[in-house]
Amino acid sequence: MILELFIPAENKASKIFRSIRWADSVYYPECKSFDIYKRGFTDERKITRRYSCNNCVKDFTDFAGTIFAIKNLPLGEMFYILANQNKKSTKHLSEKLCHKW
Numbered sequence: 001m002i003l004e005l006f007i008p009a010e011n012k013a014s015k016i017f018r019s020i021r022w023a024d025s026v027y028y029p030e031c032k033s034f035d036i037y038k039r040g041f042t043d044e045r046k047i048t049r050r051y052s053c054n055n056c057v058k059d060f061t062d063f064a065g066t067i068f069a070i071k072n073l074p075l076g077e078m079f080y081i082l083a084n085q086n087k088k089s090t091k092h093l094s095e096k097l098c099h100k101w
């Protein structure tokens with residue numbers, strides 16, 4: 001039996017992403033400083049957190065320095081694609097997500 005994975009909601013996907021990305025603690029990827037300041041979220045849905053580095057005074061988000069920084073798909077859909085890319089065809093994934101590729 002093949003288990004069908006679900007498409008996680010954006011708020012759950014972002015919490016999962018942060019728990020993996022910042023497993024040790026939040027740091028600025030450019031200067032590697034852990035001396036950061038949390039500045040809330042970039043959006044009203046509270047999907048992406050915004051931070052400032054106290055070391056070099058630059059702003060960044062949860063996705064800084066990752067492929068997710070240039071995303072044009074919802075994070076939950078990207079998780080779904082990554083989890084299923086070796087199991088399902090591109091056609092199946094696009095139909096499931098209602099996208100044309």
Ligand SMILES: [Zn+2]
Binds near residue numbers: 031032053056057058
């Ligand atoms: Zn810095």
